[in-house]
Amino acid sequence: MAALPYTWRVIDLHTHSRASDGTDTPRGVLEAAASAGVTVVALTDHDSTAGWDEAAAAVADTGVALVRGIEISTRARTPEGGISVHLLGYLHDREHPALLAELQRTRDDRVQRARRMTERLADDYPVTWEDVVAQTHGGATVGRPHLADALVAAGVVAHRDEAFATMLHPGAPYYVPHYAPDTADAVRAVLAAGGVPVMAHPRAGRRGRVVTEETIAELAEVGLAGLEADHRDHSADDRDRMRGLARELGLLVTGASDYHGVGKQNRLGEHTTDPDVLAEIEERGTLEVLRPWTR
Missing domain, CATH: 1.10.150.650 (DNA polymerase; domain 1)
Structure with a gap:
């Protein structure tokens, strides 16, 4: 599909609504994006696409373009044990049976x-x-x-x-792990559903252990498309390292807020994605970006 250039767009590719753990409704995410001057936003609720329809209905009213997505909780199997990895999927078929079964x-x-x-x-x-x-x-x-x-x-x-x-950290005595698909399998499932898989905040060490660059390279071999390098949980060095790794592996580089509404300090548009990268994501995905303007 041919994608319009987004040369003047402010693009935030990672947000959450009440359909998972955000505090805004899906429509409210787009309204907040409009207020913040963000003109393209991805709704990526955890393991759910339940907010897509409401967000889509708000595109024309808010003037904010919508990238339909998801954030999948996965676990990378490494020699050191399982490590939690959040995988963003963009513009996929939400009715794909294998992906639906894993999410449920x-x-x-x-x-x-x-x-x-x-x-x-x-x-x-x-x-x-x-x-x-x-x-x-x-x-x-x-x-x-x-x-x-x-x-x-x-x-x-x-x-x-x-x-x-503190008490909800993986190292706390109150913490209980949950089922999560293997990261490589999740990458394959997003691809099978016609989506574009991007690893969210790959260097967010304060959330727990992070995967090695070797593991990221292995995921790239099975189809990982990009790395979310620009994120508030990354230091300047982390961002540089992820950009360098992305260049080595031929991966896309994205940036986003990981907005959750009033529940967290993340602010819409605090990190953004290059317009050319979004154009490439749309080219690879099954769905189109929903625009308030005519192509």
């Missing part, structure tokens, strides 16, 4: 994991399962961000980031 399995296990973590937290803090569920919106799958919001509501922590850095 992940969402189901997330709920059970959240219950177990809540039970552990309840031994030391004033939080119940009902408190956690109350923090979800519109049928979103319960996850760690909703546990964090319940802890904020109970006055245990000041904000989500504090909860994630």
Whole structure:
């Protein structure tokens, strides 16, 4: 498909809505993007495309173009053990059966994991399962961000980031792992669904262990298309290293906010993607970018 040049566009390719763990509705994400001067935004909710239709309906009203996407929770199998990897998928067929099955399995296990973590937290803090569920919106799958919001509501922590850095951190005694597909298998599944797989925040070490550059090279061999180099969890050195690695491996380089609304400090448009990169993503994907203007 032929893509328009985005030479004057401000492009943010990683955001979340209430369909997963954001605080804005899908429409609200586009409205917030318009207010922030972002003119192209990707909605990439965790393991879910439930927000796509509402976001699509807001394109004409807000003037913000929409990239339909997803963020898949995966686990890379390495000699050092499993390492959590978040994989962004862009412009894929959301009805692809193999990908749908993996996403459903992940969402189901997330709920059970959240219950177990809540039970552990309840031994030391004033939080119940009902408190956690109350923090979800519109049928979103319960996850760690909703546990964090319940802890904020109970006055245990000041904000989500504090909860994630302490009691919800993978090294904390309250933490419980959840099912996640193998990263290489997830890359293949996104490709099979006609999408474009990009590794989210590959150097975000404060979230836990990160994969090696050798592992990223192995993923590139099975079809990984890009690296999200520009992200608030990356230092300047991290960004340079990921850009250099992307050049070596022939991968695309993206940047984004990882916006979650008021739950986190991330601000829309704080990191962006080059227009030519988005044009290449659209060229490779099955779906088109939804535009408020006519091609």
